[in-house]
Amino acid sequence: MIFNNQQIYANAETSLSDFKFDIDTGVLRTYTGTENCLEIPSDIYGMKLKIIGNGVFEWNYSLKSVTIPYNIERIGYLAFGWCRNLSEINLSNSVVSIGDGAFMYCPFTSITIPDSVTSIGDYAFYNCSNLESITFDNFDRLLLILDRLLCYFILFYYKILSLCMFIL
Numbered sequence: 066m067i068f069n070n071q072q073i074y075a076n077a078e079t080s081l082s083d084f085k086f087d088i089d090t091g092v093l094r095t096y097t098g099t100e101n102c103l104e105i106p107s108d109i110y111g112m113k114l115k116i117i118g119n120g121v122f123e124w125n126y127s128l129k130s131v132t133i134p135y136n137i138e139r140i141g142y143l144a145f146g147w148c149r150n151l152s153e154i155n156l157s158n159s160v161v162s163i164g165d166g167a168f169m170y171c172p173f174t175s176i177t178i179p180d181s182v183t184s185i186g187d188y189a190f191y192n193c194s195n196l197e198s199i200t201f202d203n204f205d206r207l208l209l210i211l212d213r214l215l216c217y218f219i220l221f222y223y224k225i226l227s228l229c230m231f232i233l
Contacts, residue, residue, distance in 0.1 A: 081109055091115035092141075099127045107134035117144045119164070126150055135159045140167045142186070147171075156182075158202075163189050177202060 083098030086109065093105070093114050108114060114134070119141040122128060130153040131145070137157060142164040145151060151171045158179040165186035168176075172195045178185070180203030190196060 081106060084109060086112075086114055086118075088112055092118045093121055094118050096121050096125070101127055102130040103128060104132040105134055105137070107136050115139070117141055119143060120146065122148055124148070129153065131155070133157050133160065138162070140164055142166060143169070145171055162186075165189065166191060168193060174198070175200065179203075 083096055083100075084093060084106065085095045085097075086093045091112070091114050093116065105117070106114065113136050115136060116139045117133070117137060120143045121141070122131075123143050123146045125145075125148050128145075128148050128151045131151065132155040133140070135157045136159055138159055139162040140160060143166045144164060145154070145168050146166050147170045148168075149170065149172060151168075152173050154168065154171070154173055154176055156177065156179055158181050160179055161181055161183055163178075163182060163185045166188045167186060169188055169191040171190075171193050173193065174195045175198040176190075176196070177200040180201075190199075
């Protein structure tokens with residue numbers, strides 16, 4: 066364990082040595098393991114993880130299934146991007162935010178968005194070509210997220226329309 070630079074390296078008895086995180090912020094910074102079915106630990110030596118950092122699992126081809134523990138609140142930018150074998154993801158009801166591109170190019174066929182989620186970043190599920198269904202636990206959250214997407218598209222098309230009108 067290293068406390069001087071505010072990071073912990075856990076022992077190898079349950080493959081916790083594959084995780085490195087920031088003590089002060091609870092951000093998971095790196096994962097070096099090769100497990101197929103991964104249950105991310107909720108804490109390491111009693112220190113709770115709160116955030117899956119940017120790109121932690123990016124390009125990890127060994128992951129097939131991931132379970133995110135209850136205390137994780139945010140999933141960072143490209144956290145699971147290009148995990149080409151990730152066919153199952155289980156989000157806990159503590160996740161509030163899913164970052165930009167968090168799951169882009171992942172092959173899972175379905176995902177359930179818990180009612181705790183209040184924001185989903187741009188391209189979070191970009192090119193998830195096998196994705197057939199997204200289930201929202203809370204219909205009001207779905208409406209909130211769709212409302213934000215609708216506003217984005219309206220603004221986007223308005224800008225294009227304005228640009229076309231200006232050119233004409």
